Amino acid sequence: MKLDCEVIRDLLPLYAEHIASPASTALVEEHLESCDACREELRQMQMPVPVQPEPQPDAPLKGIRKTLQKKSIRTVAAAVLAVLCAVALVFWMGTARAPATAEQAQFWTYNRKEDGANLCILEAQGEGVWLEVEGGFSWGMENITVTAMHYRFPGVHRALLALVGSEASSASVTVSRTQVLTVVCADETRYYSDGQQVERFIVRVDPDGTVQYGYGTEEQYGSSFQKG
Template identity: 60%
Template sequence: MKLPCEITRDLLPLYAEHLTCPETNRLVEEHLSTCPACQEELHAIQLPMPVQPDPQPDAPLKKIRAALRRKGILTALLSILAVVCLFWLSAWMYTAQSPATAEQSGLWTYNRKENGANVCILEVQGDGVWLTMDTPFNWGEENITVRAVRYRFPQFHATLEGLFGSTASSNSITVSNTQLLTVVCADATLHYRQGQPVYAYRVNGSIVYGTEEQLHLYPRA
């Protein structure tokens, strides 16, 4: 007796679990020896079943904690980026400047005694104009050079000057009467000595500063 495929396939689960009798086993094996389709069916039944992990009760909480952690890291990075951008913007606003003209600066000089010494004071009368020194002030230098600049954000610059007490720029420069004060403006380079404007003259290949009346020289260099 040869079993048909339908009956054999019904018996295959029991056969695979060794629950059939010897006679049934013989019939099933006889059929399998000549039926590739039923052989594949038996092979599929005998494959191990994948083990599904038990669901963890705190899995949703872990997902929430991971999402919050990622959000916290992103927030911290954005905060650091915002601080860096704010610092850069503040530095740019503090240093953003353009050369000021002599007319914008409204330069004015006068003499006075300070600690018993005769000094020359140079002040700017223009709004938002500063005198910026190229090098730190030194009483022993023969020539003091400053630049007249106009800050693009004068209120912001003045606020930071007041907060940090910086002396990098000011509205007035004090020099001794023996020093030559050179002011570089956008449209001219001005020279002062003893509170008076002086001019550059070329004498025997050298540049001297003074007025025509003082030096009795002509023409100007």
């Protein structure tokens, strides 16, 4: 007996749940053997139904809380980065240095006798200025060369110095009175001998062509010598 599809589809829910009577189950299975449409209907019924989670009453508050937490983390990170940048800038400004001019250095020299040795002392009295000895120092050297340096931002350097400790650079240099002190500045080079500023002159040219240099004034060596 061929039953109408509508009758079979009324029985399909009972059949799918396995609660149809044996007679109804036999009729449905007989019909399904020859009806593609009812078989598809049964397949759709047997597919699992997705379960939607129940909405949480505090879900909007959780979303707002997470957003505020993310903003707080970004704000703290930005503040920490700004502080680190400010500290780095202050440290750079406090340690930034460059060659000083002769006017900035404000040199002053004097002689002193100590332990039987005649010494010549050069002091740089400008604010934040110190003297760096080039190539090391030895009492046996004929010429000692120093460079006058200064801090680009002396006010920031003073504030940083108050935090980190005492000044490490020297504002004076001591040589013997027989040594010539060459002081390199940003705008000029100066020479000091026996506590006095001198000029550099060529003293003589030997017969073999060797040029002998000396340090002194024109009055000391005479105007006939060529300036070097």
